[in-house]
Amino acid sequence: MMFKNPWLIFLQASFFVLILRSPLTGFEHHQSPVNFLEYTQSVIQNNQSRQKPFFLLFSAEWCHWCKILETKTLKNERVYSFLNQNFINVFIDADIHTGVYLRYNAKGYPFTVFLNPDATVYFKYPGVLYAE
Known part of the structure; x- marks a missing residue:
């Protein structure tokens, strides 16, 4: 068996290793210090009796800027403490809940x-x- 091009094999192997080592997800809301509820069709209606405003975060797994929002904003103690005390926080995966994304006339990611x-x-x- 003869290899066609050793450089091509090296590049393919390197690419494969990089893919395996790269994070495949964007914002990891389950690991966030913000207490997020997972979006369902009834999550807002079921929580209106709590008489608190809502913070909705639309995100997508592949979204680079969603990851920036997580690291630069949502992990800031002042921010997550304020959100957790004063809001009902709802995470919405925009790739799954496209209808909700469109209902709020969302443009881009993340969308708040x-x-x-x-x-x-x-x-x-x-x-x-x-x-800030």
Whole structure:
């Protein structure tokens, strides 16, 4: 058996190793200090009786900027303490819940929506919100 091109084999092997060593997910909300509820169709309705505003975070596994939001903002103690004390935090995987993403006229990732306690939209923001 003869190898066609040793450089090609080396490049393919290197690429394979890089893929295995790379994180394949974007924002890991399960490991976040923000207490996120996983989005379901009834999560907002079921939590309205708590009389707290909602923080909705739309993200996607492949999203680079979602990872930046996680490391630069959501892991900041002031931010996650404030969110956990004052909001009902809901994580929404935009690749799975595309209808919800479209319902809020979302543009880009990450996409943040703040809802009033009655679930009306208070504020929407495309992109990374920094702790400052």
